[in-house]
Amino acid sequence: MVTQVQPIPYGVGRFSAALVLVILLLLAVIAGGVYALYTQLTEGLVVTGLRDIGTMGGSAWGLYIAFDVYFVGVSFAGITTAALVRILNLHHLRAVSRMAELLTIISLILAAFSVLPDLGQPLRGIIYLFKYARPQSPFFGTFTMVIAGYLFASLVYFFLDGRRDAALCARRAGRLQWFYRLWASGYRGTAEERERHDRASFWLSLAILPVLVIAHSTLGFVFGLQVGRPGWFSALQAPAFVILAGVSGVGLLIVIAAIVRRVLGAHDRLTPEVFRWLGNMLMVLVAAYLYFMVVDWLTATYAAPSHEARISRAIYFGRYAGVYWTSVAALVAAFVLQFRQFMRQRYELSRIVLAGVLANVAAVGKRMLIVVPSQTHGALLPYPPGTYSPTWVEYGIILGLFGLGTLMYVVFSKIFPIIELPEEGVEG
């Protein structure tokens, strides 16, 4: 077997000074997060801004839960892209499918890590959830379906989809040859193998779709089934969660794809066609979510019971007005940006990326607005309204999580091609 002289494309195994700097920066951010977590584990959750609902005038759930929901939402991107490629045969999206799948896997890991600091007894939480989790609790659905279904299924899909490229990478001698060989698991690229892979991926993507819907819906049920929390108790929560997941996931995928395109110079693979498609998908999802927001707003203002009206007042005009109207403006701007490009059939990458960023800003704001106001202003008994201000511990842990996710992404892209290798392989 002749050892290839050419390197694996897409930056695999190549470290520049700038990249080392970025990695060091990420490690610093992660270290800050670890220090914040340590503070919290020793002192207790009192170091956060969370407090009891009711007489203590606080919010028991805050940033951790909001970002847990956000990360689960972002994971929507991967499987949707994979499903679109396999089930609807949208082959021009193949170039982003590995990026999308990796985004799903990493964001699900981050989601799990985001819930653990929220638990008062994290170690107990891990053991007892596996030992005693009750199906009647909406947490059961989120916990099991996200881990077993979503994360594991995405890992299986990722593994099977990457075998071909792993086999191609394994043809050169190098430090990671054992890794590529392991991943390739005897892939030989025969027609029969490809056909089997197509069939398996098709059914896998089809099977993951209901898991996705269940995982996001049970997450919505965590909030939507609580009769004791006005503002949460709504049949709209589950579907709204699914749609907002799509918005944030596709938006973040656009941003990541643009960065990869710039950093790796992959203009030939990540064509304007790809971004046009993703941009249009974002536009449709944002429109659907804006519809949900309008329905929500009309229902709340037309004839809402007094408790819900109190929450709505706090959100539209009161304490949370800044976050709310910023999120609405970001969503509307994202839609308008995309819509104008669509109508004129003239697409610009920078505008599409901006829309993706705005969509995610809105998603984060909206997640906070789902979690917090119903606790501070949604008491059914006449407690006075509460307040919630996150502390450095919460910001530190969340930033640390973003740093961890980015680091995992960067490290992976350095050991495996982040874009599917072209049909001819690396030999040219």
Add this chain to the structure above:
Amino acid sequence: MRAFLTRLMVLAGLVFAATSFTLGLRLPIPGVPQLTAAPTGLPGEIPYLPVFFILGIMLMFLSAVVYELVPGGRNASPPVRPRPR
């Protein structure tokens, strides 16, 4: 071999998941005695049911790996020689 194993895994996974979910609900069906699990708190609480549920779902998805990796089956391509007609 491959098809059989794949189908077995999907079925087994389904059975695992469905059984552990139903048992976890601990529905009080009249006439059916409630299972007791001694050291835990509540009657009918079976420890590690969630693990079986998760394993069941994982098993179903692992069948895809088996389908792709396990050789054999009628349409497996032979390594070198073409089949004589």
Add this chain to the structure above:
Amino acid sequence: MARYAMVIDLDRCTGCRACMEACKVENNTPQAHFWMYVFRFEEGEYPNTRVWFMPRPCMHCDNAPCVKVCPVGARYKRPDGLVATDFDRCIGCRYCEVACPYGVNYFNWKKPERNHYIDWTDREAGAVLDPVTNGAVPPYKNPDLEKPYGPERRRIAGGGHLKGVIEKCTFCVHRVERGQQPACVANCPLYALHFGDLDDPGSRVSQLLRRRPHFRLLEEAGTQPRVYYLGGKPPGEESRQIEAVRARV
């Protein structure tokens, strides 16, 4: 099997909050935890105001949302009607707290030695208090709270045991199992609180409920609470608290 309930006579309550104090001492609840809380309401505009008071323990609902949502079964409903929290099982997710319509749950945000009213790791305070309390830590510690209760043998009594778990009013399960009344009921100077078995037609609570009109809080939520209020009316939009609660850790 008994079917316990509490009956609160709003015509008798003067808002003295002795029940809050008694509950705190009996259950060793930490700072700012009010398992029993008494609302002090004012309605109307001066000079035509009406002031009234409403004790609010845990409702021990028959259809408790907190029991439904607990992921690990730490919060559970006993056959005698009490809704209990097993602090050996609780993972501190606070789902029961956000699910409760009545706001009766309290979370242990701090570690126990910072959580109680005296830091007993402080040597100087210890030197003064030890002869009086005979070394009990915290100085007012109730020894009954560490033991398991009920046929299920779970540790469900008392507060502030460890950080990161949730707790709430237990109807003083450690007293009820001995045949005593909850601390709030036993200490009310006006006999405004009553506790007993609804299945016993001769019990005080059964008699009161037969004789007088009563209501329960948030009946429309479908929670089926076990705390009944005699006289008065449920708080409404017009009821405002006399002073804002400033109990924050």
